[in-house]
Structures are given as C-alpha cells and as structure tokens.
Amino acid sequence: MKRFNLNHSVTYSDVTDDALDDMIKDIVAGNDQLGSEAVRAQLRAGGVRVQRDRVRKSLIRTNPRAAALRAMAQRRPQRRLYSVAGPNSLWHLDGNHKLIRWRIVIHGGIDGYSRLIVFLRASNNNRSSTVMNCFLNAVARYGVPSRVRTDHGGENNDVCVMMNIFRGSERGSAIRGRSTHNQRIERLWGDVAGID
Numbered sequence: 001m002k003r004f005n006l007n008h009s010v011t012y013s014d015v016t017d018d019a020l021d022d023m024i025k026d027i028v029a030g031n032d033q034l035g036s037e038a039v040r041a042q043l044r045a046g047g048v049r050v051q052r053d054r055v056r057k058s059l060i061r062t063n064p065r066a067a068a069l070r071a072m073a074q075r076r077p078q079r080r081l082y083s084v085a086g087p088n089s090l091w092h093l094d095g096n097h098k099l100i101r102w103r104i105v106i107h108g109g110i111d112g113y114s115r116l117i118v119f120l121r122a123s124n125n126n127r128s129s130t131v132m133n134c135f136l137n138a139v140a141r142y143g144v145p146s147r148v149r150t151d152h153g154g155e156n157n158d159v160c161v162m163m164n165i166f167r168g169s170e171r172g173s174a175i176r177g178r179s180t181h182n183q184r185i186e187r188l189w190g191d192v193a194g195i196d
Helices: 017-028 036-045 052-062 064-074 128-142 154-167 183-193
Strands: 090-096 105-111 117-123 147-150 174-176
Touching (some): 017 036, 017 052, 090 128, 105 128, 105 183, 117 128, 128 154, 147 154, 154 174
Parallel strands (some): 090 147
Antiparallel strands (some): 105 117
C-alpha cells in the first residue's frame, strides 16, 4: 500500500462539536427515531465523515430524551422464566439435520427439569419408528414422562400418539410447537456442536 501511496485509514472531516450538533439537528428535524448509524449515513451522503462515537455523543447532547427512548427500545426483551414441576414432567424431543448431506440425523431428548439427556442418537434416517425406538429405550431407563414437547415434524408422530394413549390426549401429553420454543433441546444442539 505504501508503494502505491495508498492509505487505508479513513480520513475524517474536521468539524467542531457545535457544528456537528447543528448538522445533526437539521438531519433529525423532529424524527426522534433516527439513530447514530442513520445519522452517520446522512452525514456521509453530505460529504461529512465523522466517528461513530462523536455522532452518538452529539445525538445525546442535542436530544437526550430521544436518545434515552431509543436506548430503552433497543433493550432485549426479558426472557420468560422456565419452570416445570420436577423430573420427568416434560421431555423435549427434536432432531438435528445439520449432517443430513452425509445421511446422518441426530435425534435427542432432554428432561426439562434436570437437563438430563435421556437419549442422543445418530441415525441414518429420520423415520418416526427411529425416534420411537430412541424414546422407548429412554422410557425403559427413566420411566414415562408426564409430557413431551416436539416440533410438528412427522418423525415425532408415533411418540405423540403413544403419549396421548398412555397419558391422555386432553391434558396436553404431547405439546407440539415451533422448534424455537423448544428451549431445552435447542440449547442442547449448541452443546453438541461445541458452541455456546
């Protein structure tokens, strides 16, 4: 880069804080929703390059109330508290298909209370009978859970039918929903993959 007289560092505009505040007031002009990145983009479009931190500080100086409201709106929603009655109250079941191109499907089940992995098996198929076999082996070892939670996949049909027959269909013995709501087993997949 030196040989061709190129400089990769960004050169910023020489703007005072007062001048920057005036420019930002003009850009925002009553739109309290504009954050620092949107304001920086507007400044860049006008030929003014300013550091991100200076824009943030200027937004706070020019309109502290709007900056506080934006900061509150950006906070992550509070997680719901996970609660089950005790061991074997709820088992979370799911299949992981990340290795499907190599004909490997990992089926797992975890106790929601104790986080005990009741089964974890790699298979070469995603059949309902395979999941049922894993589930029955876990039941033989740990007992029948009060409820199971699965996604809507067809591989879970046999387990859901068995739970509804064994525990009753009117009490929510087989809870089916989106995988993202199957919190315990989705966390397990992160551990299986070796990522947090």
